Amino acid sequence: MDYFFSEEQSMIVEIAKQITDERIIPHRAELDEKDEFPREILKSMAQADLFGVPIPEEYGGFGGGCLDIVLALEQLGRGCIGVGTAFAASALGVYPIIISGSDELKERYLPSVATGEKYAAFGLTEANAGSDASGIQTTAVLDGEEWVLNGTKQWITNGGEAQIYTVVAITDRKKGARGASMFVVEEGDVGFSCGPKEKKMGIRASSTTELIFKDCRIPKDRIVGRAGTGFITVMKTLDSSRPGIAALGLGIGQACLDEATTYAKQRVQFGKPIIAFQAVQHMLADMAIQLEASRALVYSAAKHIDAHPKDMSKVSSMCKVMATDMAMKVSVDTVQVMGGYGYMREYPVEKMMRDAKILQIYEGTNQVQRNVIGQELNKEYSRK
Amino acid sequence: MKIIVCVKQVPDAKDVRLDPETNTLAREGVQSIMNPYDQHALEEAVRLKEQLGGEVTVLSMGPPQAVDVLRQAISCGADRGVLVSDRAFAGADTWATSYTLAKAVHKIGDFDLILCGKQAIDGDTAQVGPGLAIQLDIPFVTCIQKVREVDDKGLVLERMMDDGYDVVAVSYPALLTVVKDLNEPRIPSLKGKMKAKKAEFEIFSAEDVGADSTCIGLAGSPTQVVNVFPPPPRGKRAVLTGTVEEQIEQLVEKLAVYL
Numbered sequence: 143m144d145y146f147f148s149e150e151q152s153m154i155v156e157i158a159k160q161i162t163d164e165r166i167i168p169h170r171a172e173l174d175e176k177d178e179f180p181r182e183i184l185k186s187m188a189q190a191d192l193f194g195v196p197i198p199e200e201y202g203g204f205g206g207g208c209l210d211i212v213l214a215l216e217q218l219g220r221g222c223i224g225v226g227t228a229f230a231a232s233a234l235g236v237y238p239i240i241i242s243g244s245d246e247l248k249e250r251y252l253p254s255v256a257t258g259e260k261y262a263a264f265g266l267t268e269a270n271a272g273s274d275a276s277g278i279q280t281t282a283v284l285d286g287e288e289w290v291l292n293g294t295k296q297w298i299t300n301g302g303e304a305q306i307y308t309v310v311a312i313t314d315r316k317k318g319a320r321g322a323s324m325f326v327v328e329e330g331d332v333g334f335s336c337g338p339k340e341k342k343m344g345i346r347a348s349s350t351t352e353l354i355f356k357d358c359r360i361p362k363d364r365i366v367g368r369a370g371t372g373f374i375t376v377m378k379t380l381d382s383s384r385p386g387i388a389a390l391g392l393g394i395g396q397a398c399l400d401e402a403t404t405y406a407k408q409r410v411q412f413g414k415p416i417i418a419f420q421a422v423q424h425m426l427a428d429m430a431i432q433l434e435a436s437r438a439l440v441y442s443a444a445k446h447i448d449a450h451p452k453d454m455s456k457v458s459s460m461c462k463v464m465a466t467d468m469a470m471k472v473s474v475d476t477v478q479v480m481g482g483y484g485y486m487r488e489y490p491v492e493k494m495m496r497d498a499k500i501l502q503i504y505e506g507t508n509q510v511q512r513n514v515i516g517q518e519l520n521k522e523y524s525r526k
Numbered sequence: 527m528k529i530i531v532c533v534k535q536v537p538d539a540k541d542v543r544l545d546p547e548t549n550t551l552a553r554e555g556v557q558s559i560m561n562p563y564d565q566h567a568l569e570e571a572v573r574l575k576e577q578l579g580g581e582v583t584v585l586s587m588g589p590p591q592a593v594d595v596l597r598q599a600i601s602c603g604a605d606r607g608v609l610v611s612d613r614a615f616a617g618a619d620t621w622a623t624s625y626t627l628a629k630a631v632h633k634i635g636d637f638d639l640i641l642c643g644k645q646a647i648d649g650d651t652a653q654v655g656p657g658l659a660i661q662l663d664i665p666f667v668t669c670i671q672k673v674r675e676v677d678d679k680g681l682v683l684e685r686m687m688d689d690g691y692d693v694v695a696v697s698y699p700a701l702l703t704v705v706k707d708l709n710e711p712r713i714p715s716l717k718g719k720m721k722a723k724k725a726e727f728e729i730f731s732a733e734d735v736g737a738d739s740t741c742i743g744l745a746g747s748p749t750q751v752v753n754v755f756p757p758p759p760r761g762k763r764a765v766l767t768g769t770v771e772e773q774i775e776q777l778v779e780k781l782a783v784y785l
Binding site: 154186 | 715717
């Protein structure tokens with residue numbers, strides 16, 4: 143379907159498509175096999191200016207909106223969502239600075255992320271605080287001109303690879319969620335280290351580690367926004383970033399539909415290609431319907447979010463749930479259409495199925511997204 | 527450093543067909559691309575510019591739609607594009623093309639280096655690069671696989687050979703033709719694409735470059751293509767098996783028929 147993109151959006155799609163076809167697809171199996179971070183691919187994405195898409199123009203980026211980044215991530219997701227996740231996590235890492243940071247912080251951190259010279263990461267999740275972000279244990283205490291951080295973040299994408307980390311810590315335990323604040327920690331800060339790389343089911347090209355803070359001292363001006371606004375920044379960050387995760391789901395969905403349909407046309411059983419059998423046709427048709435419907439929601443949600451509406455959380459959660467549940471279902475069905483071949487690591491679809499699972503889990507599980515949607519509906523209808 | 531890169535628009539090799547009537551390449555409905563070797567020449571030029579400063583001009587000879595490859599070159603880091611285009615150039619062989627490009631280079635002005643792909647994937651002659659150097663009376667080095675050193679006087683290069691490579695030093699001005707091992711061409715950047723969209727190109731006619739009408743197009747071409755045809759299918763083949771002695775015996779038996 144034609145969504146009538148602007149000329150700039152078409153350029154973003156063309157560039158991301160070329161990177162996906164020429165740089166990601168030929169290497170994705172090897173990166174997955176070796177748990178290897180895609181440094182060379184990210185370099186080519188940096189050279190093509192993709193890292194600049196979500197960064198404001200005054201800080202060396204293109205000032206792109208949610209839809210622009212969605213279009214890039216959809217293409218990258220078609221190749222490998224491990225690579226797509228590494229790219230998206232860098233944008234996620236600086237969203238807090240873009241949303242709530244001082245001009246000084248923006249000036250200091252955004253230009254090098256826009257050029258892809260440095261990567262960023264977002265540190266929220268902990269052992270006892272994932273979907274329940276208010277259970278955070280990491281603390282930050284002001285000591286003279288420095289904040290002192292203590293605690294451990296878990297499963298942080300781009301851990302050990304990023305140079306810039308935005309980290310949520312509790313500055314006032316008594317105030318609950320209003321006692322959380324956001325900080326920028328740099329690679330090399332004394333008292334800050336990253337744990338070993340986690341071994342994952344999928345998205346193995348991306349790096350996932352703990353972030354460990356032991357009396358980590360950072361200058362006072364590294365706080366993002368005022369003390370106590372950390373949780374609001376987190377919510378706004380995730381509202382902006384979730385459509386990107388949905389877009390990775392669209393990418394997987396498209397890649398699966400392409401693989402399944404191509405295979406079904408070639409595979410001959412009982413004297414005809416299996417696409418001639420209604421049982422297979424209906425599976426492919428259902429994939430195409432779910433994919434196209436998800437795409438329509440993700441694109442329109444992204445456009446809606448670009449207008450910074452009040453119901454941003456609801457719309458953002460809706461598109462994340464729909465597109466990532468679709469990616470899971472379509473990838474499982476693709477393996478089914480391809481039968482034994484689909485299950486073999488020689489073909490790309492078993493990886494797509496392993497990869498798809500994370501989309502329903504990270505950046506808020508799909509259950510939590512439904513909670514958000516439900517709560518927002520409750521609020522909306524109370525006002526009516 | 528002023529660098530000129532010669533680029534050619536060619537039909538995508540993935541999609542080449544012969545017109546069965548005329549036995550020439552069927553161009554209609556076939557996607558056009560920048561000759562792949564030229565993409566490597568352009569990439570090296572842009573890298574040299576990024577390292578040493580200067581300007582990269584892309585030069586192409588072809589029909590008006592060849593500006594598409596100039597636009598692509600701008601999106602990959604070139605600064606300026608020149609198209610040499612005139613009906614009078616039609617039917618040019620490699621010599622007339624070299625002559626025409628040399629005239630265009632004179633009109634472009636000063637340069638330190640000209641980079642070309644080793645050959646175009648449609649004609650496959652590998653003659654235009656060296657021909658252009660001869661026309662300009664400058665040294666040329668073909669099949670460059672690596673730039674070892676570069677400074678404001680010249681370059682030290684690796685020239686690919688069948689069995690290894692030669693190390694060649696050359697001073698400016700010079701012309702190099704390059705192979706694919708030299709580098710990996712970059713993907714166009716967003717900034718580049720935006721610049722390319724707005725780019726305007728200089729179009730030189732035969733008159734603009736002061737070309738002698740007897741040296742261009744079909745009239746200026748010593749080579750005439752008399753016939754193009756698909757190679758005949760291979761004859762019958764047989765694989766001999768057994769010990770070497772047995773195979774020799776079988777071979778002698780087969781050859782004996784021709785005695």
